[in-house]
Amino acid sequence: MSADPSLHSEEAIIQGFLAPLAAGAPGAFELKDDCATAAPSAGCEFVLKTDAIAAGVHFLATDRPEDIGWKALAVNVSDLAAKGATPVGYLMSLAFPTAPTREWMSGFASGLAQAQRAFGIHLLGGDTDRRPGPISITPAVFGEVPVGRMVRRATAQASDFVCVTGTLGDSGLGLRLQQDRTLADKWNLSAAQAKYLRIRYLRPSPRLALRDSLLRHARASMDISDGLMKDLGRMCRASGIGARIDYTSLPLSDAFKAVRNADPAAAEASLFAGDDYEILTAIPPERMPQYKAEALVAGIEVTDIGMFTVPITIQLRDSNDNEVQTSKSGWDHF
Amino acid sequence: MSADPSLHSEEAIIQGFLAPLAAGAPGAFELKDDCATAAPSAGCEFVLKTDAIAAGVHFLATDRPEDIGWKALAVNVSDLAAKGATPVGYLMSLAFPTAPTREWMSGFASGLAQAQRAFGIHLLGGDTDRRPGPISITPAVFGEVPVGRMVRRATAQASDFVCVTGTLGDSGLGLRLQQDRTLADKWNLSAAQAKYLRIRYLRPSPRLALRDSLLRHARASMDISDGLMKDLGRMCRASGIGARIDYTSLPLSDAFKAVRNADPAAAEASLFAGDDYEILTAIPPERMPQYKAEALVAGIEVTDIGMFTVPITIQLRDSNDNEVQTSKSGWDHF
Numbered sequence: 001m002s003a004d005p006s007l008h009s010e011e012a013i014i015q016g017f018l019a020p021l022a023a024g025a026p027g028a029f030e031l032k033d034d035c036a037t038a039a040p041s042a043g044c045e046f047v048l049k050t051d052a053i054a055a056g057v058h059f060l061a062t063d064r065p066e067d068i069g070w071k072a073l074a075v076n077v078s079d080l081a082a083k084g085a086t087p088v089g090y091l092m093s094l095a096f097p098t099a100p101t102r103e104w105m106s107g108f109a110s111g112l113a114q115a116q117r118a119f120g121i122h123l124l125g126g127d128t129d130r131r132p133g134p135i136s137i138t139p140a141v142f143g144e145v146p147v148g149r150m151v152r153r154a155t156a157q158a159s160d161f162v163c164v165t166g167t168l169g170d171s172g173l174g175l176r177l178q179q180d181r182t183l184a185d186k187w188n189l190s191a192a193q194a195k196y197l198r199i200r201y202l203r204p205s206p207r208l209a210l211r212d213s214l215l216r217h218a219r220a221s222m223d224i225s226d227g228l229m230k231d232l233g234r235m236c237r238a239s240g241i242g243a244r245i246d247y248t249s250l251p252l253s254d255a256f257k258a259v260r261n262a263d264p265a266a267a268e269a270s271l272f273a274g275d276d277y278e279i280l281t282a283i284p285p286e287r288m289p290q291y292k293a294e295a296l297v298a299g300i301e302v303t304d305i306g307m308f309t310v311p312i313t314i315q316l317r318d319s320n321d322n323e324v325q326t327s328k329s330g331w332d333h334f
Numbered sequence: 335m336s337a338d339p340s341l342h343s344e345e346a347i348i349q350g351f352l353a354p355l356a357a358g359a360p361g362a363f364e365l366k367d368d369c370a371t372a373a374p375s376a377g378c379e380f381v382l383k384t385d386a387i388a389a390g391v392h393f394l395a396t397d398r399p400e401d402i403g404w405k406a407l408a409v410n411v412s413d414l415a416a417k418g419a420t421p422v423g424y425l426m427s428l429a430f431p432t433a434p435t436r437e438w439m440s441g442f443a444s445g446l447a448q449a450q451r452a453f454g455i456h457l458l459g460g461d462t463d464r465r466p467g468p469i470s471i472t473p474a475v476f477g478e479v480p481v482g483r484m485v486r487r488a489t490a491q492a493s494d495f496v497c498v499t500g501t502l503g504d505s506g507l508g509l510r511l512q513q514d515r516t517l518a519d520k521w522n523l524s525a526a527q528a529k530y531l532r533i534r535y536l537r538p539s540p541r542l543a544l545r546d547s548l549l550r551h552a553r554a555s556m557d558i559s560d561g562l563m564k565d566l567g568r569m570c571r572a573s574g575i576g577a578r579i580d581y582t583s584l585p586l587s588d589a590f591k592a593v594r595n596a597d598p599a600a601a602e603a604s605l606f607a608g609d610d611y612e613i614l615t616a617i618p619p620e621r622m623p624q625y626k627a628e629a630l631v632a633g634i635e636v637t638d639i640g641m642f643t644v645p646i647t648i649q650l651r652d653s654n655d656n657e658v659q660t661s662k663s664g665w666d667h668f
Contacts, residue, residue, distance in 0.1 A: 039481065054429070057464075138472045
């Protein structure tokens with residue numbers, strides 16, 4: 001091992017840290033070829049997605065490299081999960097402003113390895129460059145579904161239930177805590193609650209266990225990455241319909257509620273801030289009982305929070321049927 | 335159209351400029367879904383590749399956006415061509431430090447459209463972000479080959495011919511000219527010669543016409559993106575063999591020779607500088623006549639420049655069999 005803690009050659013990065021992530025994928029050729037090969041299983045097609053994450057935009061440069069590696073894969077696999085797809089493999093393009101240290105690469109590869117095991121996916125190839133700007137990680141992931149069965153965004157129908165998995169807003173609060181640990185006291189959080197919120201931000205957990213249920217029951221589905229209101233708007237626009245959401249039914253964690261008691265503005269700002277990586281679905285009414293039952297078995301809570309409607313507007317109503325005003329409509333990168 | 339010449343929403347970029355590039359690919363869902371679908375033809379598998387290009391590293395920020403769009407796709411499709419694969423589709427992740435102008439996006443999309451038509455490939459999906467640093471374009475391309483037939487890098491054998499397509503070193507000179515137009519006079523180039531070299535840098539042309547011949551005749555193949563010596567070194571290392579190259583047989587364009595007469599140092603520095611996007615192949619001796627004949631029909635010149643050898647070294651020899659010393663061994667991003 002060199003005394004220089006930084007990795008100054010692509011080859012050292014690839015063969016030292018990335019090639020082990022390709023073990024088990026014959027089409028990766030141990031990352032010693034220029035391209036990889038892959039084919040879907042018989043009767044299946046690939047579902048493809050790329051979503052880049054960059055320091056200062058999607059994660060903090062001070063986040064642990066293990067968490068960055070996990071998140072890079074998780075935010076992409078979350079899309080596959082929402083579409084009912086089984087993860088298969090990924091390419092990954094890396095950009096570093098300065099040569100990464102062995103310690104950083106080792107942590108980053110370890111986070112990727114944990115995510116690979118959790119999601120059942122392998123690295124197949126990639127590209128490593130040095131360029132100015134933040135560290136950027138661009139995975140291109142692919143999974144598989146039976147041909148023609150990918151659950152679409154544009155196929156929601158009026159009178160379908162609007163359902164979400166898990167709880168909303170945790171990740172936005174987790175980011176705040178990650179930036180300023182003293183907020184935990186200000187928000188009267190227990191150590192466990194603070195940790196829970198930070199983990200929700202650092203380690204999004206794609207809802208893969210719901211995959212088969214989505215294929216069976218969901219009329220439309222997408223993951224919530226830019227905040228409920230913005231992503232619901234996208235589903236409504238694509239489907240040519242609207243939605244009416246019951247604000248009081250939004251699923252919230254105990255930790256979120258604790259913050260809301262102590263600092264309502266912070267909670268409100270985080271609720272629709274993005275990075276939830278939960279799944280938004282349109283479920284036909286007759287499918288709801290079975291969908292909920294299967295989700296329960298899978299260990300994932302699903303909540304119906306409203307209904308898709310013919311009028312093309314999104315209404316957020318409180319328990320008195322009054323419209324709720326909210327300042328945040330979601331995250332736009334521009 | 336807004337009076338603001340910049341594009342401040344992802345939606346405006348996607349639906350205004352990128353969605354037309356997805357027309358003709360049903361699995362792209364008009365870029366209105368979160369994921370795309372694709373499956374290889376019967377009997378085929380996908381060949382996958384991602385290679386990012388960034389301003390200041392792989393292109394000049396002042397290059398025309400048409401040329402940048404073309405190049406982003408061409409450098410990736412060049413890998414598919416070298417592997418014997420037929421291009422099918424691509425995802426593309428875009429990063430902008432500031433909102434792009436309508437004019438820039440329009441030119442960029444036009445260059446992509448030209449490349450799509452030339453290579454027979456469609457946009458299937460992607461991701462657009464704003465972040466500091468240079469404009470970065472990260473395509474992830476896929477093509478198809480008959481199952482198990484991708485032409486590998488690691489399969490060259492001693493006594494195979496070392497062959498290259500086209501001519502070497504043009505692109506390195508083209509980059510110099512693009513940075514400093516006055517060099518054309520210093521190098522005594524005609525306007526046509528100067529333009530030729532600049533186009534070789536701006537508009538690499540993947541050698542797709544050679545695809546079927548590679549599948550039939552090549553024992554190993556890869557594209558030359560980081561310079562002949564570096565990429566040949568990679569093929570030799572992967573194959574566990576060496577090579578002996580006849581320096582005087584390297585194929586050079588008339589424009590390159592003109593520069594060499596006027597400025598030998600500039601020519602020498604460019605010869606192995608990278609960005610050639612020609613194809614390096616290992617051709618078994620008995621296959622050479624047929625390979626050359628087919629290439630001629632395809633309109634692509636192939637030149638045998640040496641031989642793979644048992645000794646694991648790369649020797650560069652002149653016509654008197656003396657070793658040639660060269661300062662450039664290729665491009666490493668670190």
